[in-house]
Amino acid sequence: MNLQISHEETNGVHYLTLAGEVDAYTAPKLKEMLVPLTEEKNAQIVIDLANIDYMDSTGLGIFVGALKSTKKNDGTLKLRGMTERVKRLFEITGLTEVMDIDNEVKGEAR
Amino acid sequence: MNDRDFIIDRYKDLLTTYLNGKNETALYKGQQFSRKLIEQQISPEDVVSHHINVLNDLFPDMTEEMKDAFDFLLEVMIGYGFAYREHQSLRTRQRQLESEIEVAASMQQTLLISDVPTVDSLDIGVKSVPAKKMNGDYFNFVKDDKSISVAVADIIGKGIPAALCMSMIKYAMDSLPEQRMQPNLLLENLNRVVEQNVHPNMFITMLYGLYDTDVHKFYYAGAGHEPGFFYKAATDEFEDMFAKGLVLGVSRTTKYKEYEKQLGPGDMIILLSDGVTECRTSKGFIEREEIVALIRENMHKPAQEIVDSVFHELERLQEFELRDDFTLIILKRMV
Numbered sequence: 001m002n003l004q005i006s007h008e009e010t011n012g013v014h015y016l017t018l019a020g021e022v023d024a025y026t027a028p029k030l031k032e033m034l035v036p037l038t039e040e041k042n043a044q045i046v047i048d049l050a051n052i053d054y055m056d057s058t059g060l061g062i063f064v065g066a067l068k069s070t071k072k073n074d075g076t077l078k079l080r081g082m083t084e085r086v087k088r089l090f091e092i093t094g095l096t097e098v099m100d101i102d103n104e105v106k107g108e109a110r
Numbered sequence: 111m112n113d114r115d116f117i118i119d120r121y122k123d124l125l126t127t128y129l130n131g132k133n134e135t136a137l138y139k140g141q142q143f144s145r146k147l148i149e150q151q152i153s154p155e156d157v158v159s160h161h162i163n164v165l166n167d168l169f170p171d172m173t174e175e176m177k178d179a180f181d182f183l184l185e186v187m188i189g190y191g192f193a194y195r196e197h198q199s200l201r202t203r204q205r206q207l208e209s210e211i212e213v214a215a216s217m218q219q220t221l222l223i224s225d226v227p228t229v230d231s232l233d234i235g236v237k238s239v240p241a242k243k244m245n246g247d248y249f250n251f252v253k254d255d256k257s258i259s260v261a262v263a264d265i266i267g268k269g270i271p272a273a274l275c276m277s278m279i280k281y282a283m284d285s286l287p288e289q290r291m292q293p294n295l296l297l298e299n300l301n302r303v304v305e306q307n308v309h310p311n312m313f314i315t316m317l318y319g320l321y322d323t324d325v326h327k328f329y330y331a332g333a334g335h336e337p338g339f340f341y342k343a344a345t346d347e348f349e350d351m352f353a354k355g356l357v358l359g360v361s362r363t364t365k366y367k368e369y370e371k372q373l374g375p376g377d378m379i380i381l382l383s384d385g386v387t388e389c390r391t392s393k394g395f396i397e398r399e400e401i402v403a404l405i406r407e408n409m410h411k412p413a414q415e416i417v418d419s420v421f422h423e424l425e426r427l428q429e430f431e432l433r434d435d436f437t438l439i440i441l442k443r444m445v
Contacts, residue, residue: 031311056434057264057266057315057384058266060266060313061266061312061313062311064311064313064357064359065309065310065311068310068360069310092334092335092336092337093313093334093356094333095334095356095357097356098360098361
């Protein structure tokens with residue numbers, strides 16, 4: 001089980017594209033990459049989850065931590081392209097209400 | 111002759127045999143012998159020192175340069191000796207830590223264990239099994255004259271941090287007795303405690319409910335917890351028991367909504383942790399419908415036997431290797 005993370009910066013916006021699984025084993029890798037970005041002042045972060053086919057609650061915890069950290073530093077965090085299984089996890093935990101989530105992008109031309 | 115002297119003697123034998131015959135067997139015996147040395151905690155520089163003594167015996171005519179060179183080697187090996195002893199002491203320390211974790215785990219079990227209440231009108235079954243030593247799932251029952259409250263929680267993260275967090279939840283709940291009758295207020299108070307006290311990456315999902323044994327109503331509220339099921343005997347149907355609400359520990363001002371269900375005879379409230387629905391087998395995930403089917407298959411049994419049977423079946427499907435903590439609770443109205 002693995003997680004690939006690619007990072008691009010365009011016009012000051014950080015784009016992270018994840019592929020694989022975000023679970024207890026891969027979460028530290030994501031955290032290491034994501035935390036410094038969320039601690040920048042006014043950071044704008046967009047994370048694409050279209051190729052994440054499994055996420056567990058530890059993985060979810062990383063996004064909760066990132067949300068808190070970006071808020072504290074006046075930044076923004078946006079998640080997009082969730083698969084059904086991942087989307088369900090965000091819905092059950094009520095996180096869809098407090099996070100900026102845009103799942104419409106999937107399949108459209110970018 | 112003590113073990114140490116014996117080992118020196120044996121070393122001399124082995125070396126002599128090798129020098130005389132230079133065969134593979136003698137070399138192999140040498141390799142075997144190093145295990146003996148490790149067992150006896152003989153350090154690398156001691157081995158070199160024995161080697162020098164044996165050589166002095168065997169070749170009394172060694173040149174001074176050779177002797178000096180060996181002394182030099184001895185000095186160099188002393189560093190290895192330190193590293194070796196450090197390794198040994200770390201191993202001992204690791205064993206101590208492991209046993210301390212065992213003690214902590216069993217303490218957690220005794221501290222947090224909740225008695226399953228008995229009431230005439232309800233049949234209650236509970237199964238909670240940790241995947242590792244410490245359980246990240248938590249359940250708690252409180253019974254009084256005309257009600258039973260039940261909480262099921264899943265602490266995100268595993269092991270010791272989750273266990274510590276769980277103790278906090280337990281004591282916070284114990285200190286909120288006046289909210290016990292109002293599930294939504296209980297969650298709101300608990301959320302404030304959790305938000306102030308946990309690491310930003312941690313959160314807790316919980317379903318809290320109060321069963322009124324006089325009127326057979328179940329009042330409940332949820333904080334991002336895996337939905338349970340409600341079984342209605344009259345229609346013989348299962349439905350999802352949604353209780354929308356944000357997980358505990360994310361936002362201080364979160365409000366929770368209270369829901370209620372009226373139970374008739376034979377109706378069941380089924381509460382679970384995501385370890386039940388997020389079970390992964392070699393063929394993929396267990397879907398919620400499959401859980402319902404398993405409960406239905408065993409529904410004629412007493413509540414405790416239902417939860418036991420569902421657990422055993424899911425354990426079998428996962429090839430007896432739980433990946434997540436498992437908690438399943440059934441409350442069945444008898445009459």
